[in-house]
Each structure stands twice: as structure tokens, then as C-alpha cells.
Amino acid sequence: xxxxxxxxxxxxxxxxxxxxxxxxxxxxxxxxxxxxxxxxxxxxxxxxxxxxxxxxxxxxxxxxxxxxxxxxxxxxxxxxxxxxxxxxxxxxxxxxxxxxxxxxxxxxxxxxxxxxxxxxxxxxxxxxxxxxxxxxxxxxxxxxxxxxxxxxxxxxxxxxxxxxxxxxxxxxxxxxxxxxxxxxxxxxxxxxxxxxxxxxxxxxxxxxxx
Amino acid sequence: xxxxxxxxxxxxxxxxxxxxxxxxxxxxxxxxxxxxxxxxxxxxxxxxxxxxxxxxxxxxxxxxxxxxxxxxxxxxxxxxxxxxxxxxxxxxxxxxxxxxxxxxxxxxxxxxxxxxxxxxxxxxxxxxxxxxxxxxxxxxxxxxxxxxxxxxxxxxxxxxxxxxxxxxxxxxxxxxxxxxxxxxxxxxxxxxxxxxxxxxxxxxxxxxxxxxxxxxxxxxxxxxxxxxxxxxxxxxxxxxxxxxxxxxxxxxxxxxxxxxxxxxxxxxxxxxxxxxxxxxxxxxxxxxxxxxxxxxxxxxxxxxxxxxxxxxxxxxx
Numbered sequence: 001x002x003x004x005x006x007x008x009x010x011x012x013x014x015x016x017x018x019x020x021x022x023x024x025x026x027x028x029x030x031x032x033x034x035x036x037x038x039x040x041x042x043x044x045x046x047x048x049x050x051x052x053x054x055x056x057x058x059x060x061x062x063x064x065x066x067x068x069x070x071x072x073x074x075x076x077x078x079x080x081x082x083x084x085x086x087x088x089x090x091x092x093x094x095x096x097x098x099x100x101x102x103x104x105x106x107x108x109x110x111x112x113x114x115x116x117x118x119x120x121x122x123x124x125x126x127x128x129x130x131x132x133x134x135x136x137x138x139x140x141x142x143x144x145x146x147x148x149x150x151x152x153x154x155x156x157x158x159x160x161x162x163x164x165x166x167x168x169x170x171x172x173x174x175x176x177x178x179x180x181x182x183x184x185x186x187x188x189x190x191x192x193x194x195x196x197x198x199x200x201x202x203x204x205x206x207x208x209x210x
Numbered sequence: 211x212x213x214x215x216x217x218x219x220x221x222x223x224x225x226x227x228x229x230x231x232x233x234x235x236x237x238x239x240x241x242x243x244x245x246x247x248x249x250x251x252x253x254x255x256x257x258x259x260x261x262x263x264x265x266x267x268x269x270x271x272x273x274x275x276x277x278x279x280x281x282x283x284x285x286x287x288x289x290x291x292x293x294x295x296x297x298x299x300x301x302x303x304x305x306x307x308x309x310x311x312x313x314x315x316x317x318x319x320x321x322x323x324x325x326x327x328x329x330x331x332x333x334x335x336x337x338x339x340x341x342x343x344x345x346x347x348x349x350x351x352x353x354x355x356x357x358x359x360x361x362x363x364x365x366x367x368x369x370x371x372x373x374x375x376x377x378x379x380x381x382x383x384x385x386x387x388x389x390x391x392x393x394x395x396x397x398x399x400x401x402x403x404x405x406x407x408x409x410x411x412x413x414x415x416x417x418x419x420x421x422x423x424x425x426x427x428x429x430x431x432x433x434x435x436x437x438x439x440x441x442x443x444x445x446x447x448x449x450x451x452x453x454x455x456x457x458x459x460x461x462x463x464x465x466x467x468x469x470x471x472x473x474x475x476x477x478x479x480x481x482x483x484x485x486x487x488x489x490x491x492x493x494x495x496x497x498x499x500x501x502x503x504x505x506x507x508x509x510x511x512x513x514x515x516x517x518x519x520x521x522x523x524x525x526x527x
Binding site: 114117119120121166168171172174 | 316445446447449450453454460463464466
């Protein structure tokens, strides 16, 4: 009897693990993508948040929250001001590096992604203007954050090209890496044509587009 | 021979293997290990084996009245029991703290409070207070579950492996020397309370080869640990791994099972939880048998008391 009680208790604890950081979806903003832009006096942080309207489960509204600051944590604080709910980064599937996110700023970005517990398997892409890319909206998926990784998967499958552009692949590269480049314009083009080359980084610096 | 006292090799191997894995899986000292990690790991596994055997035979020899002088025997037992109890308590607190911190920081930031800790410690104390058979049967079932989880996650992680991370150069003696102490503390030192527990609990019921389950168990646990270390190393490389707080957990989170099953997190928490639970339970059992030699009347109250002290240590110190 004791054994059964212990087994049941252990199973109960294990089952309680299968949550989503113990928060209800209505209490948080689930971020699907993050954008980092270099601005004159620091960094601009943009978060894409898909929201489901009440009583309309199939209607998805996508909102962008943004904040600026001299560092990324201060930009996050700026973004949080006025938000009614907490931000949850565990569902973030995309990080967009804007122009000028290099060297020290790139280290900050990677540190913050780790600290905020953004999944290490999230995709990292380059865009000249991260806010514009995220603000442009998606064609097929509910949000840009979910659409661009799908596009990359599709291209990898159809063309046999392998992209090493996940957060941990970028972070473990030592500063030499290549990430897909997406442009915010071109609303009429087909999904796969939105990929506009690859941005090559050497020593944490964007050196050329291929 | 009573059925309950018959040798149960496989059960013990499972228990020892999971104890070996314990919270070492969570806090393997990557930051110190770096380039010397694999060599340090192998050296630590050998040392763990030696520590376990010495503690097991040492305890058996001391407590089976082979020292003729009563005073000398008592002195030797006390001198042996105090460090063993200190280590058992240290690893019980360490194992609980590591698991709770891990859950708080990664999965359940608002739920991993004192109530959760109390439940966890109560289960561990319950296992160590009940008959050994209960803990060993649970260990056997858990062992196969953990083995399946580790193997499945490793195989699913193969596509993410990078061959260049596996081509590490042989580290210098200085690198191994720098990494060895911390790896030893996490991997080899817990074998002392385990060895004492195995000897004092008479695990083989008078079997001919009492060392066999210990050797097989440490090798099985070390083997699973090696698979986890290799998975982490081949996914992230030694340098990036050193910057991560929970490297193995991070390595299995980037695994996807097919095109739709991403982040098989529940599977990866199974080894962490079960290994920590059994390590804490064995530490409580070690305290029970070691202190119980001197205070047989209160023996069954030692695990709940140890759980209470562990709880106090977790939240007051």
C-alpha cells in the first residue's frame, strides 16, 4: 500500500511538470518573434505577440510591442511599461537581427536570449530593419515569427540547403556564422522568394551578403 | 533464505545506476571542465568505482565485528560514521536543492515553493523508511524508463550533432588537473554514502560477490552519464556548453522528434526527477542505517527527521 502511495505521489509530481511554466495563457503575452535594431542612442527591441480575440478562437490578431533603451534590458523595461500582462518568451520562434547588431551588441542579444529563456532552437535571421520586417505581417502562418522558420524549412527541404541559424548554432559559432536575410518589402512575392540571400558574419561583424 | 533477503542484483544495479546519475546530471561542472571534460569524466568514473568499493567494504568490515577490541571498534565506527553521515546529508540537501532550483528556473517558477519541496522530501523519506524492496522495485522501473528516455533523446539528437565538436584535441595535463577536482566532487564523492548504504543494508543477503552490483551499477550509471555528456558536447561544443546553466537539459530541448513533435521536454525531465529522488532517498537510507547502528530504537524515525532537517537547510541556509 505504501509503495502504491509513493508511486502515485511520484507520478503526480511528474504530471504536474507538463505545464507551460505554470501560467495561464490569458495572463501572459506569448511572444512569437523578437527584433533587435540599432538606433542612435542604443537599441530598439520589438516583440511580436499573436492574440486570440475573445469568443473568436479562429481570429488571430498580431500586435507589435516595442521599447528603446541604451541597453537591451532597459529597452525591455521600456517595452513593459504600460503592458497589463507579463511577457512569456518560451514560445518565441524567431529572433531578427537588424543592421548594426554586431560585436558587443550581438553579445548582449545572445545573453538576453539566454536569460529570457528564449528556446535555443529559435531561428535567427537578418533584416536591415527588424521592426519593419515584423510589422509587415505574415502571408500564411498566424505570425511572422512562425512563418519565416516554416519558409526556411520549406527551402531546406526543396532545395537541399541547410541553414545553421538557430540561437545555439549562432551562439556556439564563436562569431563566424551565416544567417538568412529577409527584406521587409515585397508583399506580392511568393513565400519562398522572401528569402533575400544570406548575411555572412565574421568576428561578430556582418561583412557581406551572399 | 528468506525471499526478501535473496540477492536482487538487477534491482540494486538499477538503484546504484540512478544514484550515480543523481543530480550530477543537472550540475555536471562543465564550466570548470571545458577541454578536459572527457578525460576528467573517465578518471572520475574510475575514482567513483574505487570510492564506492572502499566505502562498501570498509563499512562492512567495520560493522561486522572484525576488530577485536570493543573500544577500538566503537571508535572506528564513530570515526567512519560521522564523515559518511555528513556526506549523506550534504548530498541529500544538494540533490534536493539542485532539482528544485532547476525546476524553478526552467519550468515551474511559481509552483516550486516549500509545498513542492515538502512533497518531494516526503516521498524520498517514505522510500527510505519503507522496506528496501519498495525502493528497489521503484528503482528498477525507473531505471528502464530513464534508460529509454536517455537513449531516445540521444538518437533523436543525432541530426543536431556537429562532427567538429567531437574532434577535440587531447587536453593538456594542466587542463585535466584544473577540471578534475570539481568533477570528482560531483561524481565520485557521492559514492561514499552509497557504498556505506549498500554494506549496511546487507543488499546481497550474504551473496558471494557483493561487489558485482556496485561495479555494474556504477558502470551503468556512468555509461548513461557519458551518453548525456556526449550528447551535450556534440550539440553545443565544450566552449558554449560551459556558458550554459543546465547544458544537458538545453541539449535535449533542441531535439525534435520528427516534423511535428518539438521540444520533448517531459521526457527529459524524467531522468532528472527520478535520479534526484532516488539519490536523496538513498542518502536518507544511508543516514538511517548508519545512525541506526547506534540508536536502533529510533531508526525508522531517522528518514523523516532527515527530511525535516533537509527542508530546514533548504529554506534557512
